[in-house]
Amino acid sequence: MGLALGVTFKKDLPTIEAATKRLFDYVEELVEARRAAPKDDFVGMLIKANEDKSQLSDQELLDMIVLAIFGGIDTTRNQLGLAMATFIEHPEQWALLAEQPELGRAAVEEVMRVRPTVTWVTREAVEDFTYNDTPIEKGTTLHLFSQSATSDPRVFDDASFDITAERKPHFGFGGGAHHCLGHFIARGDMTEALKLLSQRLKNPRFNGEVEWLPDSGNTGAIRMPIAFDPA
Incomplete structure (x- = not known):
């Protein structure tokens, strides 16, 4: 689905x-x-x-x-896969999470900031308006790239992946009337998963070709073989 x-x-x-x-x-x-x-x-x-x-x-x-x-299943599963891929690319951050599992919640937020499963949101203009000198007619479909909003180097002095950094809220769960109702469950599931995985999987690394969904809409890994050293 x-x-x-x-x-x-x-x-x-x-x-x-x-x-x-x-x-x-x-x-x-x-x-x-x-x-x-x-x-x-x-x-x-x-x-x-x-x-x-x-x-x-x-x-x-x-x-x-x-x-x-x-x-409660599909997006959380995709987000966990994206989290593992992100940590594999930043092994020092994975080691830090293993040493300080209390950073689990912050790790979830940081992963969703840099590599969210929902990369954009779609809206329809309900009336004619102009934005940044661009006229937009009623009925126009708009794709808003929420991922770039929290990692734009023109806005963030240092947008690098860091689970200890203090960040402004990301838009991975939407906002306002469209804020995800299941965000508490998703955050809790991913926090516990990352805390446990970091304790048990040392030196995770890709072990074969990773197959991805298109990097648009609801993205994630279709197949992501991982090798690791057991703790």
């Missing part, structure tokens, strides 16, 4: 649609099971809200659960 966020969308459409159907089928079974045996959890709260169709329709119920599952 993550291929839907990439630039090869049309080519991958049959795969995307098949994956989407499988996940919706699973969610429909999950909802039926939870209706029969209610639980006081996230899915249970949505099902309860669905009792009032004006509050949450049947389709919205399925859509929200599917998005919760997909959003």
